[in-house]
C-alpha cells in the first residue's frame with residue numbers, strides 16, 4: 295500500500311513520452327497495482343478518437359477521455375474543465391493520473407497544474423517520461439519534442455529494453471549523458487517499474503520547468519520571443535482516422551501498413567477482421583514495428599474498425615488510409 299500525506303491537495307502524476315513509448319502500458323500497470331487509492335484517470339489522445347481510453351483496464355467509469363487535440367495547447371481548456379469537474383465530485387479522487395498525448399509538451403501541462411486556480415487543490419507529484427529504447431533515434435525531425443519531454447520530467451523510464459541489444463541501451467545512456475547534466479532513469483520492459491517510485495513520490499520541483507535543455511529548446515519561462523511560436527508544435531503532426539464496418543483482411547492489413555510512409559509514426563486502434571470476426575483485434579504500430587493481437591469478444595459492442603494514424607504533416611491523409619482499406623476490405 296502506498297501511504298500519502300493528509301494534505302487535502304490531490305496529487306497528480308503526468309505520464310509523458312513520444313508516440314508509442316509505453317504510456318498506456320504504464321498507466322495500466324499503475325491502475326492494476328496494489329495502491330488502494332481512488333484514482334481518476336485522464337487520457338489524452340491527439341487523434342479524434344480516444345483509442346487509449348478504450349485500452350485502459352479495470353476502471354472504465356473513471357477514465358476521462360480528452361481527444362482530438364493536445365492538452366498542452368489546443369484543448370488545454372478541456373483539461374482545466376475536466377480537472378475542475380473531477381475535484382468537484384462528492385467522492386473526490388485521492389489521486390489523478392494524466393496520460394498526455396505523445397505529441398504534447400509536459401512543461402505546458404505542468405504550468406496548467408501549478409496555476410493559481412488549482413492552488414491548494416492539487417499538487418503536481420511527478421512528471422514521468424517514457425522513452426522507447428528501440429525508437430528513440432527514429433524520426434529525428436521530432437527530436438526537439440522528444441528532448442523537451444525528457445528535459446521537463448523528473449524521471450525517465452527507458453522502456454522496451456527487451457527489443458534492443460545492450461549496446462543500444464548504452465548508446466541511449468551516453469546520448470542522455472551528453473545532453474542532460476542530471477536525470478533520473480530506470481530501465482523497464484512493459485513499463486514494469488515498482489509502484490513505490492511512481493506514485494506519491496513528491497519529485498516534482500517547480501525549478502524543473504526552468505531546465506536547461508539541449509540545443510536550447512524553449513522552456514515555458516525562458517522568456518524567448520520564439521517560445522510563443524513553440525505552441526505551433528501540434529502543426530508538426532497530422533492525424534487521420536478511419537472507420538469502417540466492413541470486415542478487414544488482417545494479413546492484407548499488415549502488408550498495407552508495411553507500405554505506409556516512414557513519416558507515419560503511429561497507427562493504433564481496433565479491427566473487425568475477416569479471419570476472426572467474433573473478437574476485437576487490437577492494432578499497434580510504432581514506427582516500423584507492427585503488433586496485431588486478439589482482444590476479447592465484441593460482445594454487445596458493434597464490430598467495426600477504428601484506426602487512427604499520426605504522422606508528419608501530409609504523411610497521413612484519409613486518402614492514404616482509405617487506399618490501405620480498399621486493398622484489404
Ligand SMILES: Nc1nc2c(ncn2[C@@H]2O[C@H](COP(=O)(O)OP(=O)(O)OP(=O)(O)O)[C@@H](O)[C@H]2O)c(=O)[nH]1
Nearest residue numbers: 313314315316317318319396453454483484485578
Ligand atoms: N516489446 C515491448 N513492447 C512494449 C513495451 N512497452 C509497451 N510495448 C508495446 O508498445 C505499443 C505501444 O504502447 P503504448 O503503451 O500504447 O504506448 P503509448 O505511449 O501509450 O502510445 P501513444 O498513446 O499512442 O503515444 C503497445 O503495443 C505495447 O504493448 C516493452 O517494454 N516491450
